[in-house]
Amino acid sequence: MQPTFTADADPFRTRIQAFLNEHLPSDWKGIGALNADESLEFNIKWRATLRDNKLLAPKWPTEYGGAGLTALESVIMAEEFQKVGVPTGGPNDAFSIQMVGNTILQWGTEEQKQHFLPRIISGEDLWCQGYSEPNAGSDLGNLGCRAELDGDEWIVNGQKIWTSAGHLANWIFVLTRTNAEEVKHRGITFLLCPMDQPGVEVRPIKMISGESEFNEIFFTDARTARENVVGEVNGGWAVAMTLLGYERGESAATNPVAFRGELDRLIELAKDRGKDTDPVVRQRLAWCYSKVEIMRFLGMRTLTQFLAGAKPGPEASIFKLYWSEYHRIATELAVDILGPDGMHYVGKLPSSAFSTDAAGAPNDSGSWIGTFLNARAGTIYAGTSQVQRNILGEMVLGLPKEPRADSGPWKDIPK
Numbered sequence: 001m002q003p004t005f006t007a008d009a010d011p012f013r014t015r016i017q018a019f020l021n022e023h024l025p026s027d028w029k030g031i032g033a034l035n036a037d038e039s040l041e042f043n044i045k046w047r048a049t050l051r052d053n054k055l056l057a058p059k060w061p062t063e064y065g066g067a068g069l070t071a072l073e074s075v076i077m078a079e080e081f082q083k084v085g086v087p088t089g090g091p092n093d094a095f096s097i098q099m100v101g102n103t104i105l106q107w108g109t110e111e112q113k114q115h116f117l118p119r120i121i122s123g124e125d126l127w128c129q130g131y132s133e134p135n136a137g138s139d140l141g142n143l144g145c146r147a148e149l150d151g152d153e154w155i156v157n158g159q160k161i162w163t164s165a166g167h168l169a170n171w172i173f174v175l176t177r178t179n180a181e182e183v184k185h186r187g188i189t190f191l192l193c194p195m196d197q198p199g200v201e202v203r204p205i206k207m208i209s210g211e212s213e214f215n216e217i218f219f220t221d222a223r224t225a226r227e228n229v230v231g232e233v234n235g236g237w238a239v240a241m242t243l244l245g246y247e248r249g250e251s252a253a254t255n256p257v258a259f260r261g262e263l264d265r266l267i268e269l270a271k272d273r274g275k276d277t278d279p280v281v282r283q284r285l286a287w288c289y290s291k292v293e294i295m296r297f298l299g300m301r302t303l304t305q306f307l308a309g310a311k312p313g314p315e316a317s318i319f320k321l322y323w324s325e326y327h328r329i330a331t332e333l334a335v336d337i338l339g340p341d342g343m344h345y346v347g348k349l350p351s352s353a354f355s356t357d358a359a360g361a362p363n364d365s366g367s368w369i370g371t372f373l374n375a376r377a378g379t380i381y382a383g384t385s386q387v388q389r390n391i392l393g394e395m396v397l398g399l400p401k402e403p404r405a406d407s408g409p410w411k412d413i414p415k
């Protein structure tokens with residue numbers, strides 16, 4: 001593990017700090033300090049600023065609207081942005097740029113790159129992720145949403161679920177079953193599908209927080225062009241896994257900063273509520289501090305491997321398991337500190353349904369209760385804790401594999 005960045009990182013860090021000083025308001029406290037309307041307005045302007053400075057997809061080659069930054073530079077950029085509490089893109093860019101954009105860049109044809117990447121950068125296309133299905137979540141390879149070729153078009157039938165931002169997107173990248181005779185991880189094709197058509201129906205799902213961040217999506221004879229396959233027909237599993245591997249380096253750098261910022265707010269909350277002298281609360285805060293420090297070192301380890309060019313391996317499960325389990329406990333402490341106030345919202349809900357509330361967020365019950373509820377989802381999305389433990393048990397510790405009853409053709413697996 002390399003616990004610090006090398007000296008050649010410093011000039012770039014200074015450049016990014018200067019960019020932030022130049023473009024952020026002088027009284028900037030973090031995007032969490034803005035109300036919903038201000039935040040919307042800021043996001044639109046900020047995305048345009050990043051786009052104009054080629055920093056929206058900083059690692060992409062310049063011909064596709066990027067700045068051609070190295071992995072190290074993009075990690076430093078993400079870290080500096082996180083420190084001042086400003087996003088590295090618009091609200092949809094985790095799906096559009098980090099997931100599908102990067103995947104098209106790696107697997108797409110030249111025509112796909114020329115067509116889709118500029119539309120992502122301009123914001124004309126907003127994407128969502130069509131992976132999970134009612135019978136295929138942890139066991140994603142079991143997916144059954146079908147696609148069949150009909151002349152120059154694919155016809156898609158089936159259902160996806162838990163589709164974040166599906167109500168806002170106009171394109172979906174969707175994993176489809178194109179050959180049921182193959183074993184389950186083969187016979188899958190990665191398709192790009194327009195959503196603005198009669199065959200695609202989006203139904204919102206209400207979350208525990210009361211919001212509707214994700215959706216069910218029903219495909220009934222939905223159509224997409226034959227050339228909208230990324231990678232090989234029936235070879236979509238490799239493309240799907242590439243997509244899941246993106247963001248690893250950046251989140252290893254940004255997550256510990258975000259959780260440290262959140263812990264500072266939690267300590268402030270304890271002081272504000274007169275609980276900082278309570279020995280049990282102090283003990284629990286000390287536990288959180290030690291966990292966040294360990295997370296920082298875990299992040300550095302992941303980052304060292306990422307910057308050395310290593311592909312995401314099973315050890316990435318340690319980081320995911322660690323931060324998401326920590327977050328449930330830390331936010332429970334916040335609600336305990338709030339006491340009876342933890343039963344009703346005051347102030348706005350968190351700006352994001354994922355991870356911590358944004359830097360600068362007011363230290364009130366709306367922020368903490370919302371984050372507490374969202375933290376339940378953290379141990380589910382991007383692979384549940386049980387699945388991460390299975391991966392670690394089997395692939396890192398070398399424990400015996402789970403017995404499997406699904407080795408034959410997908411069509412013969414009991415559904």
Ligand SMILES: Cc1cc2nc3c(=O)[nH]c(=O)nc-3n(C[C@H](O)[C@H](O)[C@H](O)COP(=O)(O)OP(=O)(O)OC[C@H]3O[C@@H](n4cnc5c(N)ncnc54)[C@H](O)[C@@H]3O)c2cc1C
Pocket residue numbers: 128129130131132133134136137138139161162163164165214353377378380381382383384385386387390402
């Ligand atoms: C906030 C949020 C946003 C999401 N956004 C998206 C999105 O945009 N697009 C998308 O495609 N999906 C999305 N998901 C779905 C997410 O990927 C799935 O919820 C996740 O993969 C788990 O699948 P599942 O819900 O079907 O649970 P299941 O796989 O049915 O699991 C149910 C329970 O069984 C356990 N379990 C399952 N298999 C095993 C095993 N082999 N060993 C031990 N325990 C096991 C699980 O850990 C879990 O506790 C989102 C989920 C959430 C919570």
